Amino acid sequence: MDVPLDAMNAYEDDELLALYAQGDAGAARALTARLGPRVFSHAQRLLADRAEAEDVTQEALLRLWRIAPDWRRGEAKVTTWLYRVTANLCTDRLRRRRGTDLDSVPEIADERPSVEASMQRKARAEALQAALMRLPDRQRQAVVLRHIEGLDNPEIARIMDLGLRAVESLTARGKRALEGLLLGQREELGLHDDT
C-alpha cells in the first residue's frame, strides 16, 4: 500500500528510498519533489547552464533510482551521495568545456517577472555566479557547498573525498578569490547600506 504524500514529509531520505525500492509510487514522487530541485540548483551553480544542469540532474537521479534496491541504510546520507554524483557529472562536463571563453558563460536565466525590490538581489546573485565561474572547479564546489548549500565541513569532506583541512583550505582560498572579484562591486550592487 502506498504511503500518502502528506505523510512522506516525516520520512528521512533513506526511508523514502527504501519505500521506493519496494515499489511505492508515492515515495517516487516525494523523493523527486524533495531532491530534484536541490540537485538541479547545485548543478546550475556549478555549471551556470540551465540545459546542462537539467541533463546532470536527470542523470544523477537516474543513478539514484538504479542503486535504490541495493542502498544500505545508515551508511551514507542520500544527499551526500547525490552531491558527490552531481559534482562528478558537472566536473566531466566542465572538462569537456575547457577552452571555452569565460565571457561566453551563459547568464543565469531570468524567467520570473522581477519587481524592483528583487532586481538588486538578482544582480548580486548573478555577479556571484559569474565570479564563481572564474574559480577553479574544486574551489567553486567547496564554496557553493559551504556558503550556499550550507553544509558543514565534515559532510563536504565526504562529498569531495577530501580531508577536513583540505576542505577548509579550499573554501578559504575560494572566498578570498571571490572577495577580490566582488568587493569592488558592492557599492554599485547596493550593498553598502542594506547589509
Added chain:
Amino acid sequence: MTHEVDTSEDGELSGFFDAARREGAAPSGDFMARLQADALRNQPVPAARQRGSFWSDLLRALGGWPTVAGLTAAGCAGLWIGVSPPDMVLTLFQDQTVIQSVDPLSGYDYAMLGG
C-alpha cells in the same frame, strides 16, 4: 525540506551569498514532470502477490491436504456403508426396529380423571 544555513562565516560576502541562496535556480514544471516520470519508469516492480485459483483458495480455506484427505476418506466410508452395508452393521440394527412413542400429557390426564 529546508535546512538552516550557518551564515557566520560569510563575512563581507554575506550580501552575495544571501542573494544566491534566495535566488536559487528553480527547475521548471515540465522538467520536474520529466524527473517524476523517470522515477516511476525506473522503479523496481514489487513481487506481485500470488493470486490463487478457486480450488487452491478452497484447499487453503479447508485446512490443506491432510484435512481434505480425511474428509474424502470419511465420505467414501459413509457411501460404502450406505450402499453395501457389512453383515455386522445389519446384525447390529436388525432387531431394533422399535417404535417408541412419547405422550407427554398421559400422566396429567390420569391425574385429572382420577380427580
